[in-house]
Amino acid sequence: MTDFFNSIINIKDADFGYLKDVIYQKTGIFLAPHKKIMLQSRLNIRLRTLGIKNFEDYVVKLKTDKVFFQKEILEIINRITTNKTDFFRENHHFDFLKNTYFPSLEKSKAGGIKKLRIWCSASSTGEEPYSIAITVHEYFSQKSNWDIKIFASDIDTNVLATAEKGVYKDERLATMRKDLVLKYFDILKVEGSSREYQAKSFLKSMIHFQKINLLESPYPFSDKMDIIFCRNVIIYFDKPTQKKLFSQMEKIMTSEGLLIIGHSETLFGITDSFKFLGHTIYQKKT
């Protein structure tokens, strides 16, 4: 017991204050005072790996060594992001695309080559962009003259690498219909009763992965987006950051483009440039 407690490196308020400010400036993630212990525990292993014995020394090094800071800030970001996600999470969004939005888009984009651009802007370990790609493929694969691109991005380079690999244990795929699993994933490994799957290459090739920090605009796209998924990320941002974010997103959306946010999030009091369609789905006003 004593050893365990002795081994925890405690963070003092001043060091928490510095780290919370740096994290806010770099990511928009706002850490309230009660998140001190969470930050302490997520950085404990990091300090041990670096051989740094307390947070005071860590903070001094961050403040005084620019090269260390540039490298270390990526490590900090990768440790403090919350990456919870699922395939077909909040499934009503995918139903809405399939049953309502895609059919109306087909009518409004009649004639010639029709473009569809989708950005999954906080894609975490990939479950969300693969769910989008499957929904798109199910609807559009038999239709001609569509030029479709799906972009997926995140600030956390570890989760992005996982997303690009597209390898998932069977329990991660439990929220997906069995026929879709068989159609879109290959079995990679079988160990006893558990299996590991990998997204098929045609599915992977539908998605362009890249690192994007939502705080850093203008965003690097040449085409306007018809749909932006920005789900379960603004909960970590304060209101001024949310306001800036959505004013930047609005600029890169087509007129009547869709903005989809997470179940506990709202644009109320943040922006009135979007019409509420229900179920945390918004449409850019013309």
Ligand SMILES: C[S@@+](CC[C@H](N)C(=O)[O-])C[C@H]1O[C@@H](n2cnc3c(N)ncnc32)[C@H](O)[C@@H]1O
């Ligand atoms: C809880 S996950 C949500 C994943 C997915 N959108 C979903 O709803 O299932 C939040 C993601 O936002 C990412 N994130 C946090 N701050 C970010 C920022 N400033 N720019 C881009 N991504 C960010 C995190 O790395 C994390 O992967």
